[in-house]
Amino acid sequence: MDHHHHNAHHDADMEGAPLDEAFTPRQEEVLEAALGLLVEGGERAITTAGLARAANCSKESLYKWFGDRDGVLAAMIAYQASKVRVAVGGSGPQRPADTYRADLEGFGVDLLTVLSGPASLALNRLAIGQASREGSRLGDLLVARGRRAVSSRAKALLEAGRRAGHLRFEDTLDAFETLYGLILRDMHVRLMLGEHVPATNSDRAMATHVARAVDQFFRLYGADAQS
Amino acid sequence: MDHHHHNAHHDADMEGAPLDEAFTPRQEEVLEAALGLLVEGGERAITTAGLARAANCSKESLYKWFGDRDGVLAAMIAYQASKVRVAVGGSGPQRPADTYRADLEGFGVDLLTVLSGPASLALNRLAIGQASREGSRLGDLLVARGRRAVSSRAKALLEAGRRAGHLRFEDTLDAFETLYGLILRDMHVRLMLGEHVPATNSDRAMATHVARAVDQFFRLYGADAQS
């Protein structure tokens, strides 16, 4: 194995350290084209020749930049995650009850908006399709890049609510996952299966659904909840 | 298009009527072999030549029975669903509160057990991977065959609980989806991504998790819940 030492992707070790791996503008153009192909055609639509044609680049450059086809897929996930890089802002240190509730609902709507977006769905489909293959890493990559960001932002939000006296819980992660389940239910899987999910059609529908979910969450974890 | 009128799969219309499509024992053997290939190798492992070799049958028979490769995939989903055919038993008409709670927990453990099983995960991965491709139907098929069965059983259980005075809710489907979300959270997606989910490792872990989820469900929909 020659190990070209191209820009550094899909190395065998890859520790927990994110190791930003910035892409050049040209590479980002190519990855954008790849995302376009993926969204409308699925994984099979990403062929090296097809991507080179769609991005007006040469196959040789693809292999120089990303190593091989799997490297392209991994780079797509890393790139998309780098775009979504949500501002994990502390959102001010103390919010009254009603605006805090609005913060939670805003998080929920953001979550629903991102996860029902075509790019997110396509990348999740890609990672899931590759998950069966041994040693694919794409799933880990997606979880590490995508979910952890959401999780950390949500957990910060929840702990702020607890400090402010709006919420009561022991395990932050557990509370977050409950909120996640109340909001998403099985919508994510159904969306990935191609089903039509009414609650994700319009902003209005999403807002009302999230409001109900947050309402349930407060009945379970609100400061005035029994037990 | 000659339209061989083989055993009747993946026709263009396919109404709501299930239309059982029984398979011959030989065909079931082949589908079982295909499931084995799928579980350990993903979709790419199901090649016509490979399946013929693994099942000791000829490619010609595959095409006679299932039409083409996509027909094999659809048949696999239909076959697996026909195996899981859960007994949607009424479970007796009136259960005291504690045993009814046990019924709910039993349902939850069954749900978790099925969805975390390798065959279910592999088929869901398959359907999701095919969902991007236009006109794939596999997602619809999986939803129709799998989810609807679970959904109808659960809704019957919930309505029995309401009739018995254990639960209070307006929309049965909504209550069911809430229960679903409380139990599964995002475990299904994470499992499909290949992640390690502790709550699905042992029967003990599943039982305790489901017990907590059902507890939360009763706090939201129990007869003694406020509002």
Next chain:
DNA sequence: TCCGTACCGTACCGTTCGGTACGGTGTCAA
């Protein structure tokens, strides 16, 4: 015995795709 049916195993074909090689072009620096 003969024939039809169902099936297996193998060989074969056309296409697609991943990956490599090569010639040609623009650019920047010496």
Next chain:
DNA sequence: TTGACACCGTACCGAACGGTACGGTACGGA
């Protein structure tokens, strides 16, 4: 002007796969 560099476009190769055709075998009924 020269050369190094990065890149594009095209051509090419080998392998794998979907799908078809064909010869051979077991069986069951006339």
